[in-house]
Amino acid sequence: MALNLCPSLRHQFVPPLHSNRPIRPQKLSVHSRISHPIKSHKLVTDVKEKLEKYHPILPVGKNGRDDEDMIRWFLKDRKFSVEDTVSKLAKAIKWRQEFGVSELSEESVRSVAETGKGFVHDFLDVHGRPVLIVVASKHFPAKQNPIEDEKLCVFLVEKALSRLPAGKEDILGIFDLRGFGAKNTDLKFITFVFDVFYSYYPRRLGQVLFVDAPFIFKPIWQLAKPLLKSYSSLVRFCSVKDLKKEYFIESTVPTIFRD
Incomplete structure (x- = not known):
């Protein structure tokens, strides 16, 4: 990556690879x-x-x-x-x-946004959270500018947070892993995304869904998980069916996940 990655995340808890239980945000006892x-x-x-x-x-x-x-x-x-x-x-x-x-704006990230690799959904999920979607099959690290990818990432985080309803504090992240292949692999960018949330947008990422992860993604996750440390506990592997049933109503399901 052209930019230096943020400092390593500090916590140590790492959950099992597969979990079908929704992640509930922890409350501060202090x-x-x-x-x-x-x-x-x-x-x-x-x-x-x-x-x-x-x-x-x-x-x-x-x-x-x-x-x-x-x-x-x-x-x-x-x-x-x-x-x-x-x-x-x-x-x-x-x-x-x-x-x-x-200084980030729709215009400044337009060229990379037009790839369709990332966007903020027009509707909230059933928990009232803004939704940021990443389409992994459209991410090609060998061909695309990593700095522009990082700018799009931060712009979309800012955009999602600007849509927080009153009383809500975090957002839902969705990684659409259908069609994911070796050419889409980018451990540095995955680390950048989670590290940005830890260091600069703490407690703003409520949950992350990895949707329909193919077999090839599993060893990549095993490599990425230790880098994410405690933030890996926010990740849930699920199917498109689970996503549609548990996180949206029929009229708010993201278009890319509709039959």
């Missing part, structure tokens, strides 16, 4: 530590002050070092540790700036 509005305000203020002191060149405004909503989200992710939040948030803001996230 939520009470920030439930009091005065304590919450103090933690946010502490993070803002440390970011200003130690990272003054970071931008301000939306998704900047003084964005209180963003600070609260990263505090929750870091179990309300001010020091850990400052460290992770500073890296995330710096990455957004260097990657040019705010």
Whole structure:
């Protein structure tokens, strides 16, 4: 890849390869530590002050070092540790700036988006989550620009998150693996996708569906799984039938999965 991959994910739990049970998001047992509005305000203020002191060149405004909503989200992710939040948030803001996230647009990713390899579904799933779909058979790492692929990935994540309904916090990712072959294999990109969620969009990926994975994908998953570490627990292997029955109603099933 042309871009350096993000730091390795830290957690160690890895589930079995096959699981037909839906993944339920875990609740933070430490939520009470920030439930009091005065304590919450103090933690946010502490993070803002440390970011200003130690990272003054970071931008301000939306998704900047003084964005209180963003600070609260990263505090929750870091179990309300001010020091850990400052460290992770500073890296995330710096990455957004260097990657040019705010400059991404429909026009800037149009050429790679037209391949149909990735898009945000027009409807929410039955749990009220925006849906990001990747069509693996249309991904050709040997022929396509990896930087453009990464830009499309981040643009679609931003687009999906912009469609979060009130009270919802995460999105559903679907990898359509029908027709997947050796020429579509790209471990670096898979790692990039999951690592971006861990480092820069923590707790925003609620579940990932690997749909109709062919036999050739199994050894690739065995190689990728240790790289993803705890995020591999979000993955569920399922069929098109399972997807249609459990995640959508008849009128909202993505077109590519309709008979």
